[in-house]
Amino acid sequence: MTMKPAEPTGAVLVIGGGIGGIQASLDLANSGFRVYLLERLGAIGGAMAALDKTFPTNDCSMCILSPKLVECGRHLNIELLTNSELLALEGVPGAFIATVEQKPRYVDIEKCTGCGECAGVCPVRLPDAFNRGFSTRKAIYRLYEQAHPPAYQIDMNACRRCGLCARTCAAWAVDLSMEPVTHRLEVGAVVACPGFETFDAARIANYGYGLFPNVITGIEFERILSASGPTRGNLRRPSDGRMPRRIAWIQCVGSRDIHRVNNGYCSSVCCTSAIKEAVVAREHGCPDLEATVFHIDIRTHGKGFERYFDRARNEHGVRFARSEIHRVFQDASGDLILRYPEGGAVREEVFDLVVLSTGMVQSAANRELAARLGIELDEHGFCVTDTLSPVDTSVPGVFAAGAFTGPRDIPETVMGASAAASRAAELLSRARHSSTRSRKYPPEKPFGGSRPRIGVFVCRCGINIAGVVDVEAVRDHAAGLPNVVYAVDTLFACSQDSQRMIREAVSEHGLNRVVVAACTPRTHEPLFQETLREAGLNKHLFEMANIRDQCSWVHQAEPGNATAKAMDLVRMSAARARLMKPLAQTSVGVERSALVIGGGVAGMVSASALADQGFGVHLVESSGRLGGNALRLRSTLDGSDVASFVKGLSERVSNDPSIDLHLGAQVTDVAGFVGSFRSTVEEADGRRVEIVHGAAVIATGAEPHTPSGFLYGLDPGVLTLPQLEERISAGDPVAASCRNVVLIQCAGSREPGRPWCSRVCCSESLKLALEMLDRNPGIRIYILYRDIRTYGLREKYYLEARERGVRFLRYDPDDPPVIERGDREGGAGLRVTATDTVLGERFTIDADLVGLAVAVVPSGSSRRLAGLFKVPLDEDGFFMEAHAKLRPVDFPTDGVFVCGLAHGPKTIDESIVQAGAAAARASLVLCRDSIEAGGTVCVIDSAKCSGCGICALVCPFRAVEIDAEEHRAIVNEALCKGCGLCVASCRSGAADLGGFTDAEIHAMIGSFTSGNAGR
Amino acid sequence: MRNPFVPIPMTVERNRVETVDGGIRTLTLSFPADADRGAFDFVPGQFAELSILGVGEAPFGIASSPAEGGLLDFTISRVGRVTTALHHLEPGESVGLRGPLGNGYPMSELEGGDLLLAGGGFGFSTLRALARFVLKQSNRSRFGDITVVFGARSPGLLLYRDDLEEWGERRDVRLAVTVDRGDGSWTGLTGTVPDALRRLDIDAGRTTALVCGPPAMIRHTIPVLAGLGVAPERTHVSLEMKMKCGIGKCGRCSIGGRYVCTDGPVFRLADLENLPGEFR
Amino acid sequence: MEASAIVRTVRERAAELLASGRVDLVIGFEQGSMPMRAAPCFVSDADGTDRLVWNSFCGVNLARFLRGRHGRIAVVAKACDTRALVELIKENQLCRTDMVVIGVPCAGMVDSAAVEEITGHAGITGVEEADGRLLLTAGGSPVSLPREDVLCRSCRRCSTRNPVICDIAVGERAPEPEIPGFLDVDQFAALPSEERRTRIEAEMKRCIRCNACRNVCPMCYCVRCFADDAFPQWVGRGGDPGSVMSFHLVRALHLAGRCVECGACERACPTGVDLGILNRRMSADVYRHFGYRPGMAPEIPSPLSTFSPGDPEDFMLEPDRGRSCGCGG
Amino acid sequence: MRRPPGRGITDLVERLLTVAEVYAPVERDQSVVFDRIESAREAAIDRGPAALSPKNLVFPRCxxxxxxxxxxxxxxxxxxxxxGGPRVLFGVRPCDARAIALLDRILGGGEKTDSYYIRRRESLVVISIGCTESLETCFCETTGGGPRSTEGSDILLEDLGDRCEASIITEKGVWLAGQIGLEHDPAGARTPRGPAPPAGPAADLAELKKRLDRSFEDQCWRDIALKCIGCGVCTFLCPACHCFDVIDEETAGVRVRSRIWDSCQFPAFTEQASGYNPRPSAAERFRQRVMHKFSYCIERYGMPGCVGCGRCVSRCPVNLDIRTVTASFLGDGGEP
Structure with a gap:
C-alpha cells in the first residue's frame, strides 16, 4: 500500500530518453501527468536507436521506435530536456524539487528545422560516436538521422567557431552564445531509466579488440547491418571492406566472467541478440555466409526466443558451438583464427569477422546519478530493487526500470517503465490532470459541400528541397491546378512563421483544403493538422506531398526529373484534396473501472495498482481463493518471502473498498468495447451479474505441465518441482534424509509440442538445490540440464550452487535421462541413467528423489477467454500481445491487457512488473472522460455490402462485425484503427477508409496518369 | 437541323444555397448569345439538361418563370457526380444546356380557373416557375384563386424562402407550407403535403391541380385530390424520372407507350391512369 | 445409372421434399424450348416435379439462383454447382441448413454451339444420348457424335465430377479423370509476351459488355458491381479497349481463390470470349501458392480472404531482403 | 443444309466494291459479324446468321x-x-433489314431527329438476301415479317445460283442498281432458288398486344423472370433494341460525351440518383422488354420492336425464350 501525500505535484521527472524513459513518459503524460524527460545526449532514442533489427520478430528497430520518438517529442505534456543532467533531488515523495542542468546546444530547437545545411558547410569532421566510429560526422550534427528533437547541435569540443553554420542557417537557429541553464523542477515522483553501457571489450585483451580491425562488438555489428548505418546496411568488414563469408560470435564477453572481469552476472540478451545478428547477417550477406555462435549456454528464455533459436539452427543454418574461446589470432590478411576445444582436441578455425557479444554494464555516470538520487546500487552498479516490489528503489517516490535495474531486454524495459509509471501514478493519483495543459481550438467552419478552394504551400526546406527541385516551378504548376486558389512557396513550411502564414491564408483566401508539399507526413502531418485546427478547419482537410524524401533527396542528381516528379506529386495531392471531406470524431464515454480476471499475484497486483490510481476494480477469480500459482511458493531464489507477500496482498485486495471481489466466479460473456465493456460474470452461487467496465486485464495465469514418462505418477520418488517444494516446505522427512537427489531440467519444455523454454525452471531448481543443501549439507544433488538459464543477476546462484557441490550434467535432448526403479533395498530407489555431453560419458545415479522441472503450460481457460475478448493466442496457447517489443501488455483489441503467466512463463517479480504495466496501460483508458472515435476509420456503404464477412475475418482489431439481422458489415469506430485491410479485401467496394477513400486514391492515380491534364 | 445533343453554352450568374445542409442549391444562368436567348421559348413545367462536358449531363426542371428576362433558375440537389460539379460552379463559369424539353404545364387550360399547386421537396421547382408566372402582376388577372402547397422534410430543407415570404404576404395567393418534422423554432404546419391538402377548402369544380414531387408524395396526393373532388382530367402530375437524352430516343423514361421526356413530364392524371403503374 | 433413371430419381426426391414440406422450392433443370437446351426451373409443388430433367445441357450453375430467396430450397446440383455453393456458404451468402443438395454426378456438359458448328448449323430437331454418344437429328438426318468431342471447354479440364456436398445422392459416383492441372495455363504462359497480349486483346475485342459472364456467375453477387460504380468510376463504359480489359481483369482478380471453374461465364458469352484465359491463370496461381482449390470444403477458408499479422511479407521486399523497411532515412 | 452463295451474288459484290464501301457478314475470331470487306471472298453469306446484328453500322455500341x-x-x-461516300450493307437477312426500318422510325424520326443516326443512315444502302431456310430460332413471321420481307431493304436479292434476282425497293436502291447495272425483276417474276421456309404460326400481333396490356400487373411476370439473370445478351444482340446511355469521360485532358448501348435489363437503367428504382427486379425489367417490343412499339411506331431474328433465343444463357413467353399470352386463357 502506498502512503499518499496530501497534495502531491502532478508532474514526474523521467530520467533517460531511451525506450524505457520514453515509455514511462508517454504512459504518464497520457494518463494526466506532466512529464519532464531528461536526456543526457542531444536526442532521445537510447540504445534502441542504434540497433538494426529487434528479436524475435526481426522488426526494424528504428521503424518501431520512430513513432514513439515523434509522439514523445510532440506531446503537449512532455517537456524534453536534452543535454541535461540531474544535479540534485530534494524533498519528499509527492513534492520533490529536482535541479537539472541543461548544457547549451548552440542551436535553437524552436527555430531549427533539421534541414542539415549547417552540417553541409561545417569544415570539422570527426568520428561519429553513434556509428561507433565507423563513419564521421561534423561538429554541428544530429545524433542520428531520425533523431528527436530533429534540431542539430554543436559539439563545442570539436567546433572551430568559424561561424559558417550560423551564416548558412536560413532559419537563424545557430546561436554560439548559448549558456548552460539550470532548471528547478517541481515533481511528485521520479522514474529513472538511465539505461546501460556495453562492456568495453578492450578490457579482455585475448580477443584483440581494438588491435584487430575485424574484431568488433555486437553493437558495432548492428550499426554495420543498419540501413541508416555507416555502410547503409551493406555487410562489410572494417579492415578491407570485403563482405565477410565466415563470421564468429563470441558470447559472454564481459558477462558470466568472474575471472577476467568481475561480472558474475549474465547479460541476458546477448544470446538472442547474437542469433538475430547471425540471421540478419545471412539475409544481408552472401547466401553461403557461415555464421557460428560460440557460447557457454544458449539462453533463449524469452517469449518466442526458443523458436527463434530453432529457426536459426534449422532454417537459417546458423552453427552453434558450445565452446569458450580464450583467444583470437589474426593472420596477415586480417582474417581471424579461433582456437577452441572440440571432442578432446583443439580445433582451429579461420573467420573473416569476429563479433564479440559484449554484456551490459553500468556506467560511472549512472553511479553518479544514483548517488545524487540517493538510491542504493548493488556491487555491479545496478539499482537495487526488491524482488516483490521490483520497480521501487530504496528512495520512496523514486522508481526505476530498464537495464538500470539489471540486464533487461526491450519488452522487459518497456514493461518496467510502464510499471514504474503506474507506481508514480499511484503515488500522485490525487494530482492527476493538475499540471497538464490542453489545447483549445476555434469551432470548425461549416463545410456544406462548398466548392474546393485549395491552398498549396510548397516548402523550400532551406536549400534542402530548393537546391534540387525548382520550387517556383512546382508552385506555379500548383497554382494552375483545378480548384487551387492559392499557391505559395515558403522557406520552411514547418516554421512557426509558416504556420501563421497558413492560418492567414485560410481566412484570407477562404481555403477549405490545404496541401503542403514538403517532407514526410510521418513526422510533420500532426504539426500541420494542428495548424488547420487553429485555423478552424477540420484536420482531415490536409494533404501532404513528400517532395523532399521522394524528390530532392532520391533524385539529387537529376534536378529536372526531380522537379517533374514534385509536380506530379503535388498534382496528385491536389486531386485528392479536391475530394477530401471533414471527418467527424465522436466521443464515447468511459466507465472508470476495470475488470481484472485472475486472482493470482499478477491479477492482485494489477487490481491494487488500479485501485491505488483511483479506479474501481472488479476482480474475478475462478477458484475460491486468491493467490494462484504463488500459493505453492514459499520463497524466491533470492530468499524473498513469497508466502507472506501473497498473504498481505490478498488481505489488501480483499479489504480495499474500491475492489469488488468475485471469488469462484467466471466471466461468461463480453460485449461492448474499450471504454464501455459489458461483461457477464457468473458468481459462485450461479447468479449472473453484468459488469460495466472501461478496460480489462487478463491475468489468468498458467499451469504446470503434467509430465508423462520419467516414471512420474508411477513411482512416489518422482516429483514435479512444485511438489518437491511443497515436500521441502512441509519438512518432509524423506526429503530431509535424502542422499542423492536428481533434478531433471526441461521436462516437457523445449521439445516438440511444447517448444518453448519455461524460463523459471533453472532458477527454481537452483532454489530447491540450495535449500536442500542448507537443510541437509550431506546431500548430493545432480542437476541434469540442456542449458542452464540463470539469466541476469540469477547467475550468482548458479555460481554458488557449483561452489557448493551441486553437480551439473548436461544431457542431449536426443538422449534424455532414463529413470528406472533401482534395485537398492529400502526407500524409493531410483536409477537415473544419462550421458554427460561435456565429458562424453554415460553415468548412472542412484537417486532417492527425482525432481522434474516441468513445463509451464497455458491455462485451460485461455482459449475461452480469448474468444470472449476477441484477443489472439500465440501458437503455444499463451495470450499474444499486440507487439512483442513495444506493446508487451496490450492487445490489438483496445482496452484489453494481459499480464503474468497468461502471457508466458515468467518469475514472480516479472509477473509483478507486468501486472504494474498492465495497470498503467489500463489507466490510460480509465483516466479519460471519453474516447474519441471516428476520423480515419472504415466506413461501410451498406447499399453495396453483401455481408460476405471477409472484412470481419481480416480485421486485426476486431472492429468489424456482420449484423446477423441486416446481413451487413458494421464498423465499431472506437475499435477501428484505419489500417485499411477491410477496404482492400472488400470486392464490393462497400468498405471505404475515411480520408483515404477509393475515390480520392482513384483521383490521385487519374491525375498522375493524365499528366498535365488537370490544368 | 440542329444537332439535338449539342448544348447551348450558358453562363452562371448566381449560385445560391437553398437548404441549411447545403444539399440543394439554385443556379441562375444567362445566355451569352442573344440568338440563343431569343430562341429559348418555354413554358413553366418544362425542363432542360444541364451538363459539364467530361462530367455528365442531368435533367432539371426550369425553376424560373418565362417572364424573367432571359435568366433561368435551376434547383439542384447534390446526389452524385454531375450535381456535385454543378454545385461547385461559380459565377462567370460556363455550363451546357439543352432545352427546353418536355411539354410543360397546360397553360391555356389553366387560364380562367382556380389553381392548386402541390409540390414536395425539390420537385417543387417547376411549380415555383408556374407560381411566379401566374402571380406576375401582368398575368395574375388571367387566373382565379391560386393555392400553393409546399412541403419539405424539415424546416431547414425548405426552398425559395424569398418567394415563400413574398407569397405569404400577398393576398391573392393562399400559401400552405408544411414540414414532415418541425424543429424547435418551427411554428408552421407539420405533416405531409397530402395532410396539408386534406385541410384545404377549395372549389373543386373550378380547380385545376398541378402536382410535382417524389413518387411517394404523388402516390399519396392523388387520392387526396380525388377526395377533394378534383377530377382526374383537371389534375396534372409532373413526374420525376430518370432521363438521359431528353428527346425520346434513349428509351429509359418509357412508361407504356409514352416517353416522359417528350410526352411529359406533365401528364394529365386521367391519361396517367391508363398507363402502366410505373413511376407513380 | 442411365440418364432416364437419374431423371426419375431426381423427380421422385424433389416430389418427396416438396410434399413433406422439407423444402419450399426445388431448383433444377427443365427441358428448354429447343433441343440441346435445358433451362433453370423452379418448382414449388410436388406436382410440378415432372418438369425436372437431367441431361448433357444442364450447364448453367444453379448455385447462382439460391441467393436472396426465403425458405428452404433444394437444388439439383452437379459438382461445380456444389463447389459454388460451398464458397457461397463460406462467404455468408447461403446457409447450409437452409438447403438440400440433390447431388448428381456429372460426365461433363455438352457445348451446343460446338455441336451446331459440327452439324453446319442445320436445324437440330432431336437429341438423345446413349453410350457416351449424342444421337442427333440434324437437318432431318441422323448424326452421331461422341460426347467427348463436344464437351464444354471447362468440362474437358474438370476433374471434380461428383458433388462435394450432398444431402441426397442421385446416381453412381462418376469416375474422376486424372487431368494434369493447368496445362493450358502453362502453355499459354510459355508464349512470348507479345503473343499473349495479342491473344488476350483479340479475346477482349469481342466483348460487347453485355455482362452475361458476370450475371451468370454464381460468385459475382456484389450488390453493385464495381463496373457499374460511377464514383469512383473504376472502369470506363465507353469503347476504350482498356476499359473492357479492366473489366475482365478486375473481375478475374475478384474471382481469384473463389472461381470454381464451372465455365458458366464462357458458355453464357454471346461472342465466345475465352474468359478462362484470365480466370484459369488466377486459379493456377492460387493453387500453386496456397495449395487451394475453391469450393472443395466448407471449413477451409479461402487463402485470399484471410489475414493474420504473422502472414509472410516476403513478397513486399526487394530482392535484397531486409533493407526495404524504409528506415534508411 | 447450307450452300455457298451463288456466282451471281459474288459477282454482284465485286461490282459493289467498285462503287462503295461494302459491309457484309464476315468471319472474325470464329464468329460472323458485319464488317467492311475488300473482296467478295470475304463475305460469309453462307455461315449462318451473324452473331451480332448489323445495327452497329447505324447505331454503334459506342x-x-x-x-x-x-x-x-x-x-x-x-x-x-x-x-460521306455511299456504304452498302450487303447480305443482311430481311429480319435485320426490318429492324433498321424500326430504327429509322425511332432514332431517325420524331420531333427531334438523331443527327448521328441520320448521318450514318443516309449514306447506307441496305441489300438484303431473301431467306431460303429457317433456323429453329427464327420467328420473323410471328412478328409480321417474313423471309421475303422488304421493309428496311433498299434492294432485296434472291440467290439463284449463277445469277441473282433483285427487287429494287427504294430510290436509294434504284440509284445503286444504276451504278452497278443491276436489273430490276418485277416482284411477281421471282423464282426463289430454294423453297421458302415453312411459314411460322400466323401472328396475331394485335391480339398479343391486347392481352399483354391487360397483363401488366399479372403475377406471371414474376414466374417468367425467375430464371432471368438480368444480363444484356438479348438486348445487345437484338437488331431492334435501341436504348442507350449517355456517358461523359475524361482522359488525358480530352472531355468526351458518348452514347453507349444500354439495356432495360440492367438495374441501373432506371435507377435514380436517389436510389429509387421503379423497376427494381428482373420481373419488372423483363416485362418492360416484352411490353416495349410487343405493345409500346406497336402503339408508338406501328410495328413491333422485335423482328424475330432469334438471336436472343439462341444466345440467352438460361434459355428464356421470348417465343415461349409471347405464346403463353396467346394461349387459351390469354394469360400464361
Missing amino acids: EMLLSSSTRGDESGRAPDPGP
Missing part, C-alpha cells in the same frame, strides 16, 4: 457525341462526319 479539350467549352464539338 459513339462519340461531343468532345472538347478546352475548359469552359461546354458545347463541345461533334465529331467530323468524314467523307
Whole structure:
C-alpha cells in the first residue's frame, strides 16, 4: 500500500530518453501527468536507436521506435530536456524539487528545422560516436538521422567557431552564445531509466579488440547491418571492406566472467541478440555466409526466443558451438583464427569477422546519478530493487526500470517503465490532470459541400528541397491546378512563421483544403493538422506531398526529373484534396473501472495498482481463493518471502473498498468495447451479474505441465518441482534424509509440442538445490540440464550452487535421462541413467528423489477467454500481445491487457512488473472522460455490402462485425484503427477508409496518369 | 437541323444555397448569345439538361418563370457526380444546356380557373416557375384563386424562402407550407403535403391541380385530390424520372407507350391512369 | 445409372421434399424450348416435379439462383454447382441448413454451339444420348457424335465430377479423370509476351459488355458491381479497349481463390470470349501458392480472404531482403 | 443444309466494291459479324446468321457525341462526319433489314431527329438476301415479317445460283442498281432458288398486344423472370433494341460525351440518383422488354420492336425464350 501525500505535484521527472524513459513518459503524460524527460545526449532514442533489427520478430528497430520518438517529442505534456543532467533531488515523495542542468546546444530547437545545411558547410569532421566510429560526422550534427528533437547541435569540443553554420542557417537557429541553464523542477515522483553501457571489450585483451580491425562488438555489428548505418546496411568488414563469408560470435564477453572481469552476472540478451545478428547477417550477406555462435549456454528464455533459436539452427543454418574461446589470432590478411576445444582436441578455425557479444554494464555516470538520487546500487552498479516490489528503489517516490535495474531486454524495459509509471501514478493519483495543459481550438467552419478552394504551400526546406527541385516551378504548376486558389512557396513550411502564414491564408483566401508539399507526413502531418485546427478547419482537410524524401533527396542528381516528379506529386495531392471531406470524431464515454480476471499475484497486483490510481476494480477469480500459482511458493531464489507477500496482498485486495471481489466466479460473456465493456460474470452461487467496465486485464495465469514418462505418477520418488517444494516446505522427512537427489531440467519444455523454454525452471531448481543443501549439507544433488538459464543477476546462484557441490550434467535432448526403479533395498530407489555431453560419458545415479522441472503450460481457460475478448493466442496457447517489443501488455483489441503467466512463463517479480504495466496501460483508458472515435476509420456503404464477412475475418482489431439481422458489415469506430485491410479485401467496394477513400486514391492515380491534364 | 445533343453554352450568374445542409442549391444562368436567348421559348413545367462536358449531363426542371428576362433558375440537389460539379460552379463559369424539353404545364387550360399547386421537396421547382408566372402582376388577372402547397422534410430543407415570404404576404395567393418534422423554432404546419391538402377548402369544380414531387408524395396526393373532388382530367402530375437524352430516343423514361421526356413530364392524371403503374 | 433413371430419381426426391414440406422450392433443370437446351426451373409443388430433367445441357450453375430467396430450397446440383455453393456458404451468402443438395454426378456438359458448328448449323430437331454418344437429328438426318468431342471447354479440364456436398445422392459416383492441372495455363504462359497480349486483346475485342459472364456467375453477387460504380468510376463504359480489359481483369482478380471453374461465364458469352484465359491463370496461381482449390470444403477458408499479422511479407521486399523497411532515412 | 452463295451474288459484290464501301457478314475470331470487306471472298453469306446484328453500322455500341479539350467549352464539338461516300450493307437477312426500318422510325424520326443516326443512315444502302431456310430460332413471321420481307431493304436479292434476282425497293436502291447495272425483276417474276421456309404460326400481333396490356400487373411476370439473370445478351444482340446511355469521360485532358448501348435489363437503367428504382427486379425489367417490343412499339411506331431474328433465343444463357413467353399470352386463357 502506498502512503499518499496530501497534495502531491502532478508532474514526474523521467530520467533517460531511451525506450524505457520514453515509455514511462508517454504512459504518464497520457494518463494526466506532466512529464519532464531528461536526456543526457542531444536526442532521445537510447540504445534502441542504434540497433538494426529487434528479436524475435526481426522488426526494424528504428521503424518501431520512430513513432514513439515523434509522439514523445510532440506531446503537449512532455517537456524534453536534452543535454541535461540531474544535479540534485530534494524533498519528499509527492513534492520533490529536482535541479537539472541543461548544457547549451548552440542551436535553437524552436527555430531549427533539421534541414542539415549547417552540417553541409561545417569544415570539422570527426568520428561519429553513434556509428561507433565507423563513419564521421561534423561538429554541428544530429545524433542520428531520425533523431528527436530533429534540431542539430554543436559539439563545442570539436567546433572551430568559424561561424559558417550560423551564416548558412536560413532559419537563424545557430546561436554560439548559448549558456548552460539550470532548471528547478517541481515533481511528485521520479522514474529513472538511465539505461546501460556495453562492456568495453578492450578490457579482455585475448580477443584483440581494438588491435584487430575485424574484431568488433555486437553493437558495432548492428550499426554495420543498419540501413541508416555507416555502410547503409551493406555487410562489410572494417579492415578491407570485403563482405565477410565466415563470421564468429563470441558470447559472454564481459558477462558470466568472474575471472577476467568481475561480472558474475549474465547479460541476458546477448544470446538472442547474437542469433538475430547471425540471421540478419545471412539475409544481408552472401547466401553461403557461415555464421557460428560460440557460447557457454544458449539462453533463449524469452517469449518466442526458443523458436527463434530453432529457426536459426534449422532454417537459417546458423552453427552453434558450445565452446569458450580464450583467444583470437589474426593472420596477415586480417582474417581471424579461433582456437577452441572440440571432442578432446583443439580445433582451429579461420573467420573473416569476429563479433564479440559484449554484456551490459553500468556506467560511472549512472553511479553518479544514483548517488545524487540517493538510491542504493548493488556491487555491479545496478539499482537495487526488491524482488516483490521490483520497480521501487530504496528512495520512496523514486522508481526505476530498464537495464538500470539489471540486464533487461526491450519488452522487459518497456514493461518496467510502464510499471514504474503506474507506481508514480499511484503515488500522485490525487494530482492527476493538475499540471497538464490542453489545447483549445476555434469551432470548425461549416463545410456544406462548398466548392474546393485549395491552398498549396510548397516548402523550400532551406536549400534542402530548393537546391534540387525548382520550387517556383512546382508552385506555379500548383497554382494552375483545378480548384487551387492559392499557391505559395515558403522557406520552411514547418516554421512557426509558416504556420501563421497558413492560418492567414485560410481566412484570407477562404481555403477549405490545404496541401503542403514538403517532407514526410510521418513526422510533420500532426504539426500541420494542428495548424488547420487553429485555423478552424477540420484536420482531415490536409494533404501532404513528400517532395523532399521522394524528390530532392532520391533524385539529387537529376534536378529536372526531380522537379517533374514534385509536380506530379503535388498534382496528385491536389486531386485528392479536391475530394477530401471533414471527418467527424465522436466521443464515447468511459466507465472508470476495470475488470481484472485472475486472482493470482499478477491479477492482485494489477487490481491494487488500479485501485491505488483511483479506479474501481472488479476482480474475478475462478477458484475460491486468491493467490494462484504463488500459493505453492514459499520463497524466491533470492530468499524473498513469497508466502507472506501473497498473504498481505490478498488481505489488501480483499479489504480495499474500491475492489469488488468475485471469488469462484467466471466471466461468461463480453460485449461492448474499450471504454464501455459489458461483461457477464457468473458468481459462485450461479447468479449472473453484468459488469460495466472501461478496460480489462487478463491475468489468468498458467499451469504446470503434467509430465508423462520419467516414471512420474508411477513411482512416489518422482516429483514435479512444485511438489518437491511443497515436500521441502512441509519438512518432509524423506526429503530431509535424502542422499542423492536428481533434478531433471526441461521436462516437457523445449521439445516438440511444447517448444518453448519455461524460463523459471533453472532458477527454481537452483532454489530447491540450495535449500536442500542448507537443510541437509550431506546431500548430493545432480542437476541434469540442456542449458542452464540463470539469466541476469540469477547467475550468482548458479555460481554458488557449483561452489557448493551441486553437480551439473548436461544431457542431449536426443538422449534424455532414463529413470528406472533401482534395485537398492529400502526407500524409493531410483536409477537415473544419462550421458554427460561435456565429458562424453554415460553415468548412472542412484537417486532417492527425482525432481522434474516441468513445463509451464497455458491455462485451460485461455482459449475461452480469448474468444470472449476477441484477443489472439500465440501458437503455444499463451495470450499474444499486440507487439512483442513495444506493446508487451496490450492487445490489438483496445482496452484489453494481459499480464503474468497468461502471457508466458515468467518469475514472480516479472509477473509483478507486468501486472504494474498492465495497470498503467489500463489507466490510460480509465483516466479519460471519453474516447474519441471516428476520423480515419472504415466506413461501410451498406447499399453495396453483401455481408460476405471477409472484412470481419481480416480485421486485426476486431472492429468489424456482420449484423446477423441486416446481413451487413458494421464498423465499431472506437475499435477501428484505419489500417485499411477491410477496404482492400472488400470486392464490393462497400468498405471505404475515411480520408483515404477509393475515390480520392482513384483521383490521385487519374491525375498522375493524365499528366498535365488537370490544368 | 440542329444537332439535338449539342448544348447551348450558358453562363452562371448566381449560385445560391437553398437548404441549411447545403444539399440543394439554385443556379441562375444567362445566355451569352442573344440568338440563343431569343430562341429559348418555354413554358413553366418544362425542363432542360444541364451538363459539364467530361462530367455528365442531368435533367432539371426550369425553376424560373418565362417572364424573367432571359435568366433561368435551376434547383439542384447534390446526389452524385454531375450535381456535385454543378454545385461547385461559380459565377462567370460556363455550363451546357439543352432545352427546353418536355411539354410543360397546360397553360391555356389553366387560364380562367382556380389553381392548386402541390409540390414536395425539390420537385417543387417547376411549380415555383408556374407560381411566379401566374402571380406576375401582368398575368395574375388571367387566373382565379391560386393555392400553393409546399412541403419539405424539415424546416431547414425548405426552398425559395424569398418567394415563400413574398407569397405569404400577398393576398391573392393562399400559401400552405408544411414540414414532415418541425424543429424547435418551427411554428408552421407539420405533416405531409397530402395532410396539408386534406385541410384545404377549395372549389373543386373550378380547380385545376398541378402536382410535382417524389413518387411517394404523388402516390399519396392523388387520392387526396380525388377526395377533394378534383377530377382526374383537371389534375396534372409532373413526374420525376430518370432521363438521359431528353428527346425520346434513349428509351429509359418509357412508361407504356409514352416517353416522359417528350410526352411529359406533365401528364394529365386521367391519361396517367391508363398507363402502366410505373413511376407513380 | 442411365440418364432416364437419374431423371426419375431426381423427380421422385424433389416430389418427396416438396410434399413433406422439407423444402419450399426445388431448383433444377427443365427441358428448354429447343433441343440441346435445358433451362433453370423452379418448382414449388410436388406436382410440378415432372418438369425436372437431367441431361448433357444442364450447364448453367444453379448455385447462382439460391441467393436472396426465403425458405428452404433444394437444388439439383452437379459438382461445380456444389463447389459454388460451398464458397457461397463460406462467404455468408447461403446457409447450409437452409438447403438440400440433390447431388448428381456429372460426365461433363455438352457445348451446343460446338455441336451446331459440327452439324453446319442445320436445324437440330432431336437429341438423345446413349453410350457416351449424342444421337442427333440434324437437318432431318441422323448424326452421331461422341460426347467427348463436344464437351464444354471447362468440362474437358474438370476433374471434380461428383458433388462435394450432398444431402441426397442421385446416381453412381462418376469416375474422376486424372487431368494434369493447368496445362493450358502453362502453355499459354510459355508464349512470348507479345503473343499473349495479342491473344488476350483479340479475346477482349469481342466483348460487347453485355455482362452475361458476370450475371451468370454464381460468385459475382456484389450488390453493385464495381463496373457499374460511377464514383469512383473504376472502369470506363465507353469503347476504350482498356476499359473492357479492366473489366475482365478486375473481375478475374475478384474471382481469384473463389472461381470454381464451372465455365458458366464462357458458355453464357454471346461472342465466345475465352474468359478462362484470365480466370484459369488466377486459379493456377492460387493453387500453386496456397495449395487451394475453391469450393472443395466448407471449413477451409479461402487463402485470399484471410489475414493474420504473422502472414509472410516476403513478397513486399526487394530482392535484397531486409533493407526495404524504409528506415534508411 | 447450307450452300455457298451463288456466282451471281459474288459477282454482284465485286461490282459493289467498285462503287462503295461494302459491309457484309464476315468471319472474325470464329464468329460472323458485319464488317467492311475488300473482296467478295470475304463475305460469309453462307455461315449462318451473324452473331451480332448489323445495327452497329447505324447505331454503334459506342459513339462519340461531343468532345472538347478546352475548359469552359461546354458545347463541345461533334465529331467530323468524314467523307460521306455511299456504304452498302450487303447480305443482311430481311429480319435485320426490318429492324433498321424500326430504327429509322425511332432514332431517325420524331420531333427531334438523331443527327448521328441520320448521318450514318443516309449514306447506307441496305441489300438484303431473301431467306431460303429457317433456323429453329427464327420467328420473323410471328412478328409480321417474313423471309421475303422488304421493309428496311433498299434492294432485296434472291440467290439463284449463277445469277441473282433483285427487287429494287427504294430510290436509294434504284440509284445503286444504276451504278452497278443491276436489273430490276418485277416482284411477281421471282423464282426463289430454294423453297421458302415453312411459314411460322400466323401472328396475331394485335391480339398479343391486347392481352399483354391487360397483363401488366399479372403475377406471371414474376414466374417468367425467375430464371432471368438480368444480363444484356438479348438486348445487345437484338437488331431492334435501341436504348442507350449517355456517358461523359475524361482522359488525358480530352472531355468526351458518348452514347453507349444500354439495356432495360440492367438495374441501373432506371435507377435514380436517389436510389429509387421503379423497376427494381428482373420481373419488372423483363416485362418492360416484352411490353416495349410487343405493345409500346406497336402503339408508338406501328410495328413491333422485335423482328424475330432469334438471336436472343439462341444466345440467352438460361434459355428464356421470348417465343415461349409471347405464346403463353396467346394461349387459351390469354394469360400464361
